[in-house]
Amino acid sequence: RKEVEQDPGPFNVPEGATVAFNCTYSNSASQSFFWYRQDCRKEPKLLMSVYSSGNEDGRFTAQLNRASQYISLLIRDSKLSDSATYLCVVNPGGYQKVTFGTGTKLQVIP
Amino acid sequence: DADVTQTPRNRITKTGKRIMLECSQTKGHDRMYWYRQDPGLGLRLIYYSFDVKDINKGEISDGYSVSRQAQAKFSLSLESAIPNQTALYFCATSDSRTGSIGTQPQHFGDGTRLSIL
Numbered sequence: 001r002k003e004v005e006q007d008p009g010p011f012n013v014p015e016g017a018t019v020a021f022n023c024t025y026s027n028s029a030s031q032s033f034f035w036y037r038q039d040c041r042k043e044p045k046l047l048m049s050v051y052s053s054g055n056e057d058g059r060f061t062a063q064l065n066r067a068s069q070y071i072s073l074l075i076r077d078s079k080l081s082d083s084a085t086y087l088c089v090v091n092p093g094g095y096q097k098v099t100f101g102t103g104t105k106l107q108v109i110p
Numbered sequence: 111d112a113d114v115t116q117t118p119r120n121r122i123t124k125t126g127k128r129i130m131l132e133c134s135q136t137k138g139h140d141r142m143y144w145y146r147q148d149p150g151l152g153l154r155l156i157y158y159s160f161d162v163k164d165i166n167k168g169e170i171s172d173g174y175s176v177s178r179q180a181q182a183k184f185s186l187s188l189e190s191a192i193p194n195q196t197a198l199y200f201c202a203t204s205d206s207r208t209g210s211i212g213t214q215p216q217h218f219g220d221g222t223r224l225s226i227l
Binding site (some may be wrong): 031032034041042043044045046049087089091092093094095096097098100101102103 | 150151152153155158160166168198200204210212213214215216217218219220221223
């Protein structure tokens with residue numbers, strides 16, 4: 001099993017749709033989790049942290065399921081500007097290295 | 111994010127040349143990283159440094175070396191460049207001293223597009 005797995009997509013959704021991505025991880029001791037957004041040939045940018053209790057930032061909701069070892073990202077009312085690749089990140093903490101997923105590509109269609 | 115600056119932004123060079131990519135940060139973070147990104151392969155860690163006297167190999171360190179000259183500077187060298195090192199290179203930083211150690215997110219520079227002919 002890969003350390004971090006994401007469906008590469010692409011997810012093609014119409015404007016206004018709701019879309020969800022999942023990311024599974026193998027290290028049950030992982031301590032922190034993040035979602036990043038990456039536009040084509042640009043640097044990854046932190047979208048949001050993922051907390052055990054779940055967290056919401058506007059149209060974006062992130063959740064963590066430790067029992068099943070996955071994190072999710074929900075985007076409501078999709079905008080054209082949401083088109084990007086979304087990377088999940090799993091961090092064991094301490095002196096261990098962070099693992100990035102390969103990303104899920106989202107294309108929002110007019 | 112201008113807090114993490116990479117130079118050069120673009121570089122085209124020939125096989126066999128020595129190349130240095132520079133990264134500097136004003137965030138005051140203690141940890142720094144070098145990644146390369148190839149289409150379809152995601153980010154792959156080359157080297158990382160948890161403080162000035164600490165250097166660690168990542169998953170693809172062969173053909174690369176690094177130097178952490180100061181807390182704010184972390185440079186990546188390709189001693190003798192080869193075409194399959196053509197990629198987009200990112201430097202990133204993180205702060206281990208906030209919250210539980212090592213759990214904070216990474217912040218990326220704008221990247222260096224490197225082409226080796």
